[in-house]
Amino acid sequence: MTKTAWVFPGQGSQAIGMGADLFDLPEAKERFAEANDILGWSIAEVCQNEEDKVSRTLYTQPCLYVVESVLADLMQAQGQQPDAVAGHSLGEYVALYAAGVFDFATGVTLVKRRAELMDSASDGMMAALIGCDREQLDQQIQQTPGVVLANDNNAAQVVISGAPAAVEAILNTVKAKRAVKLNVSGAFHSPLMKEAAAEFQTVLDQATFKTARVPVLSNVDPTPATDADILKQRLGQQMTGSVRWREISLQLAEIGMTRVVEIGPGKVLTGLIKRTCPTLVLENVSSLSDIP
Known part of the structure; x- marks a missing residue:
């Protein structure tokens, strides 16, 4: 029996025009409207801005979270479900959402604050x-x-x-x-993010986490977990901790995954996984037309 993991890319996978086929989709309009209300700006306008506004950290992270979450919703609406999830840096938030750990609005709120803090980090x-x-x-x-x-x-x-x-x-x-x-504003995933991480923790503490429906492999600890408190604790360590993606790739094979679907723009994660675990079947869902 095929066991499938869903993985979600992070900052660096964004591209001008991403999500263009989703913005007018009736079943996705509510999600974009909800995100725009929380953010105070339009996902569609930023993603389609020709001056590459989407590549500024402040906008990149919320745009990726929303576009990837909508694609995951559409996959689930087709009756598809993952057996495990993981995300690279920002992508971990989408993985937690897809696993039912928090609702869409909570994810947008967390990512909005994370993006603000990381965008203003000028050291490093x-x-x-x-x-x-x-x-x-x-x-x-x-x-x-x-x-x-x-x-x-x-x-x-x-x-x-x-x-x-x-x-x-x-x-x-x-x-x-x-x-x-790298063209980034600060030294992400290092101790230099300690102050930003402490500020972010106050927002994270207020968020409601639930038990995950499927195992989540976190950036700072790739061992599968479903416990809400453990997943929240790991997420709190993420801004200063290392992204252990090579270990996550190995763990996917270790826990019996045979197929990995990267949901989001680009093919960065499947490219990384291919080198570490060449036997896994790798697929990409970057747009509406890619959804089986």
């Missing part, structure tokens, strides 16, 4: 390293104060985060096929 830098010597990288990180492994995406791709001087020091010493400084 992030950089992606592709094809680097992991042993050398781990050793250099241990020896360099002020930098951490932010995303362990797969064996060939990682992201480091921290103080600009510390990140530059790693880039200058670790050999990699390619190194790219």
Whole structure:
């Protein structure tokens, strides 16, 4: 029997025009209207803005959450259900929504505050390293104060985060096929987000979480969990903790998933999973036409 996991991408997967086929869909209009009321701006207008407004953190995160949540709703309306869920960074919020941990409005409220805090975080830098010597990288990180492994995406791709001087020091010493400084406002998934995380915690504490309908694999702890308190605690650690996506990929296979569907724009996560777990059947639902 096929066991299917749904995974949801995060910041970096956004694109101008995403969700265009959903905005006028009768069954989705209510969701977009509800989100617009909470946010105080229009998802459709931002996603279709030709000046790439959707790539500013303040807008990226709510837009991704809403578009991906609507696609997940449409999948469930067709009678499809996941056996497990996971999301990359921001995508974890959609995973929790799809698993019934909180309602749509709660998710929008949380993501709105998260985006505001992360957009205003001006300290720090992030950089992606592709094809680097992991042993050398781990050793250099241990020896360099002020930098951490932010995303362990797969064996060939990682992201480091921290103080600009510390990140530059790693880039200058670790050999990699390619190194790219990321266009982000701060050092996400690092201790430099501690103040933002503390502020966010006050909003998170007020949110109502329920037991998940299916296991959720969290960024900071990839072991499957359904308990509401555990999932909330893990989400609270996410802003300063590492995204352990390589381990999540391995865990999906470990718990018997045979098929993974990436729901959201782009094909980033299926690309990452393919390298770690080549035997998994991978599919993408980026738009309405992709829904079986």
